[in-house]
Amino acid sequence: MAKKKLSPTLKIFLIFIAIEIAIVAFSGNFSKELKIGFDDGKFIVKNEATHFDLQEKITEEFQIDEHYRQIGEIPKIYNSEKIYNFFKTIFGEATAVGTFNLLRMLLIVDMVLLLMAYLIRKKLFTRPSKPQIMFEMIYVLLEEFVVETLGKEKRHFTPYIVTLFIFIWVCNMIGLVPIPGFMEPTRNLNVPLGLGFIAVVVVHATAIKVKGLWHHLQNYFNPIKNPLFILDLVGEISKVVSISFRLFGNVLGGAIIILVVSSLVKFIVFPVGLNLFFGIFVGTIQAFVFTMLALTYIGVEISE
Amino acid sequence: MMVEYIRIAAYLGAGISVGIGAVTTGIGSGIIAGEGAKAIVTQPKANESIFRTMLIGQAAAQTAGIFALVVSMLLIYGGFDVAEGGWFKVAALLSAGVAIGIGSIGPSIGAGYSGGEACKSIARMPKHSNAIMGNMLIGQALSQTSAIFALVVSLLLLYSVPNPEEGISIGRLIFKSVAFLGAGLSIGFGTIGPGAGIGYVAGRANNMIGRFPDEKASIMRTMFVGAAVSESTAIYSLVVAFLLIFAV
Amino acid sequence: MENITLAAGIVKASALLGAGLCMGMGALGPGVGEGFVAGKACEGIARSPENASLITRTMLVGQAVSESTGIYSLVIALLLIFST
Numbered sequence: 001m002a003k004k005k006l007s008p009t010l011k012i013f014l015i016f017i018a019i020e021i022a023i024v025a026f027s028g029n030f031s032k033e034l035k036i037g038f039d040d041g042k043f044i045v046k047n048e049a050t051h052f053d054l055q056e057k058i059t060e061e062f063q064i065d066e067h068y069r070q071i072g073e074i075p076k077i078y079n080s081e082k083i084y085n086f087f088k089t090i091f092g093e094a095t096a097v098g099t100f101n102l103l104r105m106l107l108i109v110d111m112v113l114l115l116m117a118y119l120i121r122k123k124l125f126t127r128p129s130k131p132q133i134m135f136e137m138i139y140v141l142l143e144e145f146v147v148e149t150l151g152k153e154k155r156h157f158t159p160y161i162v163t164l165f166i167f168i169w170v171c172n173m174i175g176l177v178p179i180p181g182f183m184e185p186t187r188n189l190n191v192p193l194g195l196g197f198i199a200v201v202v203v204h205a206t207a208i209k210v211k212g213l214w215h216h217l218q219n220y221f222n223p224i225k226n227p228l229f230i231l232d233l234v235g236e237i238s239k240v241v242s243i244s245f246r247l248f249g250n251v252l253g254g255a256i257i258i259l260v261v262s263s264l265v266k267f268i269v270f271p272v273g274l275n276l277f278f279g280i281f282v283g284t285i286q287a288f289v290f291t292m293l294a295l296t297y298i299g300v301e302i303s304e
Numbered sequence: 305m306m307v308e309y310i311r312i313a314a315y316l317g318a319g320i321s322v323g324i325g326a327v328t329t330g331i332g333s334g335i336i337a338g339e340g341a342k343a344i345v346t347q348p349k350a351n352e353s354i355f356r357t358m359l360i361g362q363a364a365a366q367t368a369g370i371f372a373l374v375v376s377m378l379l380i381y382g383g384f385d386v387a388e389g390g391w392f393k394v395a396a397l398l399s400a401g402v403a404i405g406i407g408s409i410g411p412s413i414g415a416g417y418s419g420g421e422a423c424k425s426i427a428r429m430p431k432h433s434n435a436i437m438g439n440m441l442i443g444q445a446l447s448q449t450s451a452i453f454a455l456v457v458s459l460l461l462l463y464s465v466p467n468p469e470e471g472i473s474i475g476r477l478i479f480k481s482v483a484f485l486g487a488g489l490s491i492g493f494g495t496i497g498p499g500a501g502i503g504y505v506a507g508r509a510n511n512m513i514g515r516f517p518d519e520k521a522s523i524m525r526t527m528f529v530g531a532a533v534s535e536s537t538a539i540y541s542l543v544v545a546f547l548l549i550f551a552v
Numbered sequence: 553m554e555n556i557t558l559a560a561g562i563v564k565a566s567a568l569l570g571a572g573l574c575m576g577m578g579a580l581g582p583g584v585g586e587g588f589v590a591g592k593a594c595e596g597i598a599r600s601p602e603n604a605s606l607i608t609r610t611m612l613v614g615q616a617v618s619e620s621t622g623i624y625s626l627v628i629a630l631l632l633i634f635s636t
Contacts, residue, residue, distance in 0.1 A: 055463045062464075145525075148605055231620060238623050241543065242536035249542050250449065253456040260378075260459055281445065289532040296529060299605070300612050410583070475561020482565035486572025490629075493576025494583075501587015508591035512598035519601050526597050526608060530590020533615045537579035537586075537622040544575040544629045548568060552633065 019272050061259055062252075064097045098188070105185045109170050138162065145292070149299040157298065160202065164195070165291040172251060172283030176275060184283075186251045189244070192290075196244035199294040200236065207301040243293055250286050254278030306387040313394040314384045317401025318376035321458075324405035325372025325412075332416030333362040339420030343427035350430035354423055357437050361419025364444040368408035368415075368451035368499075375404045375458050382462065389465055395481035396465040399488030400458035403545075406492030407454025414447040414503015421507035425514025432517045439513055439524060443506020446531045450495035450502070450538040457491040457545045464549075480552065487548035494541025502531045564636060571632035578625025585618040 006014070060067040084096070091099040120132055128136065142165060143158045150157060168186065175184035185191045208216050220229050220236075258278060261271045340358035344351045379401060384393070422440035426433045461484060468477060509527040513520055556564070593611035597604050 058460075058463045149608070231623065234623055234627060235616065235620070238536075238540075238619075238626065242539050245539045245543055246532065246535060249453055249456070249539060253452045256456050256459055257452070260374075264374075264378075277445075282449075285442075285446075285528070289528055292525070292529050293532060296608060296612055300609055303609060414587075473555045473561070474558050475556030475564070478558070478561040479556070479565035479568055483568040483572075486569045488572070489569070490572035490576040493573070494579035497580040497583020497585075498587070499583070501583045501585070501590075504584075504587045505590040505594060509594045512595055516598040516601075519598050522601055522604050523594050523598050526590070526594050526604075526611070529608065530586070530593055530611060530615070533612065533619075534583055534586035534590055536619060537582045540622060540626045541575050541579045544571060544626070544633070547630075547633055548572060552568060 016272050057259060057263060058256070061255070064101065065093075065095055068097060069093075101183065102185055102188045102190070105174065105183060106191070109167070109174055109185060112170055112174070113166065138165070142291070145295060149295055150302070154302075157295075161291055161295055164199070164294060165287055168195070168247065168287040168290055169284060172287060173279065175251075175255070176279045184251050184255070186247055187255055189248050192244035192247040193240070195247075195290070196240045199243065199297065200240050202294070203297045203301050206298055210302045239297065243290060247286050247290055250282050254282055306390055307385055309391075309394050310384055310387065310389070310397065313397040314379045314382075317398045318379040319401070320398075321372045321379070321401035321405040322376040325369045325408040328409040328412040329366045329369030329372075332365040332412035332414075332419075335413075335416035336361045336365060336419035336423065340423040343423040347427040347430060350426060350433070353430060353433040353437075354426050357422055357426055357433065357440065358419070360437065361415070361422060361440055361444065364441060364448070365412055365415035365419055367444075367448045368411045371451055371455045372404045372408050375400060375455070375462070378459075378462060388467060390468045391477055391481045392465050392468055392484065396461040396484040399485045400461040401488075402485075403458040403461065403488035403492045404451075404454050406489075407458075407495040408451055410496035410499025410501075411448050411451040411503070412499075414499045414501070414506070415444040417500075417503045418443045418447065418506035418510060422510040425511050429514045429517065432514065435517060435520055436510055436513055439520075439527075440506065440510050442524075443502070443509060443527065443531070446528075446535075447499050447502035447506060449535060450499045453538055453542045454491050454495050457487060457542065457549075460549060461488060483548045483552045487545040490541050490548065491538075491545040494544075495538050498535050498538040501534045505531050505534065567632045567636040571629040574625050574632065575629040578628075579622055582619050582622035586615045589614045589618065 056067070059070070087100055088096045090096075116131075120135060123129065124132065139158070139162055142162050143155065146158045146161055147155060171186045171191070172184055175182060175187070204216070218225055220226070220232055223229060226232060254274075255278075258271055258274050261274055265271070336358055340354055343354045347354070379397060384397060389396070418440055422436050426436050429436075465484065468480075505527055509523050512523055516523075589611055593607050596607045600607075
């Protein structure tokens, strides 16, 4: 019996439909108020809720504490007022829900990473399985970049670089999971800012280790050698700003555009194509760019 | 009376947005079409792949124009006919149109240059048309990132502008309204340079992949890093726009 | 809520408008310039791939220098926003 081979276009189309059905089935936000039936003699699919306040939606998605303060309800994730008040005393009133969400998402990302590591390490073979091949490829590729930029004796930077890449990548991917309340942790500015700060600290620690503290400080505080040293200091701060805002801006921009497009189509169809572009393509590229920039900053600093 | 002002601002913003956006996307896709025609003249055998590259490149170069169209549709039909928001809303709506309108100049021209170079280099090396087209698409997506920043700012200006507080003093009313205008101008002009610059990077990368296809990996890596660094001024503009919207 | 007079409001308003224009226009030059640097670096790496790390380093240093005008604009914009 000859197997029929599907054409690539049809395959992509089927994948789209499958993802669409999965999202509509699992996600409570969509399809809840969807009604299929006859109206005015025509068979139509229509959304029962006719009025969408985009402003409210954007506030709910991006300033969640402000949203709950405006409507004066207890947030869904806490269920009871006692727990909500408890978290209010820990995180402060202005960020209680947002911080809780962020920490929950970070814990989920950590758990995914640990689970991945455990599952892959559990069965390491000389004849590797598919996921093992994938992760070995990522490791080898990034190790090549490290060796090319820093030289062979600095190979021990590879674990840091690979960790950075996989962490940011999983963070960007986790927003694709169609469960209400799931969001990318990188959408909160604190996460990219922390990562960027760590990267710049690693750069300077490496430079001090290689060149010595005195020699390294001369680049920044010696007015004879470097008359514009204050601008160099501003440049160091701007490194943190640009590397972290690049990640944050791309992820947030994608989220806002997906939200607006979803509300333009009245939440009947989920914009799967946009999710693929902003989630997978932009997420992967931004993770890669963040990693490469951290690596090249180290390379520039120790090679002078 | 306030409703009329808000409507006037919304319609003005819609006109500015799609007007400037259409001009520049026209230029961008025109560059690609011109280079594609030239390329078919030099290499008539490869006309199919050149034609395909030209069409896809033009579609990608028009992304910023489509963003401008979306914003102007939202401005016209997005329900801005209530007196909510007052003068803040007037300034913000005008500024939203300006932001995406001016912000689509650079990315369109950049994506146009990148697509033109891709057509040229496919004419030189028709065998590697797939690699060149893939690189062209990635480069155009990179240069549209700044257009996405402009779109984010204009959507925020459309939908997350607060109401003026009760008993607001006239000075505060004026400077907050002008802050929204400043945010639009900042991100609008701020995306021109990075958009065009990243387009240049992607164009040169396309050209060089056409000449030295073996070096594809290292060329693409340089393109990523170079484009990401050129984007940093757009990010500074984004930061200033956010500060002007939320922190003033 | 502090009471701001009309004159003070106009002064602050022009400072904020100036901040927006400053960052917007100031981002024009560095953006194009850095893009030019990176484009030429792509060319260089294609022509002599054995010098890839040297070219990348030169590219990054050159971009950092040409970005300094962008950083000046950022500093001025922040000053205009927060210190007037």
